[in-house]
Amino acid sequence: MTHRSTEQLDSFETRLLTALREEVAGRAPAAVRHRKRWSFAAAGALAVAAIGAAFVLQPAGAYAVDRQGDGDVVVTIRSLSDADGLERALRAEGVEAEVDYDPNPVPVDTEGTGGGTVDRAEPDDDGPSLSARSEDGRPVDPPADGEGCSLAVGIKRSDHSVTFRISAALVESDAVLHITTRGAPDALSSIQLGWEQGSGPC
């Protein structure tokens, strides 16, 4: 191959180069983890809770993971940074998780969910509801409290953070929790929690 440093780029290729250079320059040292493909191998229902409203997060202390007396684990996210750190902190509490902080401000959609279908709940004053659909799109009953099937629910937001509770049942199961957000590190646009029920406690 010849030397291509003088490769003639057309206008599209020049604009693409500019955009890609910006992409490289904007990559955080902690390796921003984009477009990580979810792999919901189980054919069972996929339960998802999501919230989709923009608000400003607080930069100090990216996250907190606290085990409660009843075995639940409470997660607080204050900044959409250090996804690896949050995964490690969750693992230390017995929760396998895939955390994906996508700076794209477009709300989380249903991309790449494989066998399951994500259903996104609209936020309201009481927080989002939990919804679930089977692989063929049929709504199925969401896991109910008190039936050993209470998983992770109650995404709550304060002025500068977002909090959710992972139930002891989910902590003890083999399910992998998927935490996906959209928005810049200090400006959460949406957050979505998902897990495979086939491998979970339900």
Next chain:
Amino acid sequence: MTTQPPGTIADIGTDPDAFEAFYRDHLETVRRFVARRVSDPHLAADLTADVFLAAIDAADGYRADRGSPAGWLLGVARHVVAGEVRRQVRQRRATSRIAGRRLLDPDSVTRIEERIDAERFARELYAALDRLPPRDRALMELVALDGLPVAEAAAVLGVKPGTARVRLHRSRRLVQSHLLPQEATS
């Protein structure tokens, strides 16, 4: 094959200048790779962006002892195009960080269309590869479609060169009989 020392590939994910050198070195490879596989210029623009984005993401996984940067990039590009086919099935798009088609102008579209037209026979071959089992298909794509030496294609796919040659021999017969069905039966 490239003007870039192999050691700098790991830097393309973090150093814009290293990335630009890589981009200029391999743009022609990606242009032709895409034109051999899709016939829509807008999709070609998207895929060109996606291939380089995927290379940026995967850069720190590059190992010089497993093949050339060009071979590695073709391996990355294969995954991107295969992913696009799966996405089309589910009508999923518009989630890439850089939407290539938004950077297009009429002149660029014309240039891509010319490239796509020039590669029409290669696309016919690409379609014919559908008949092959996935592992054989990957090999045929890299060797017959993209012109990678057999040994390098084998390295990209993690198989021994001898195994690759046997598979290629078998694949060529299958594909030929598909591409030339009239002659094959006359």
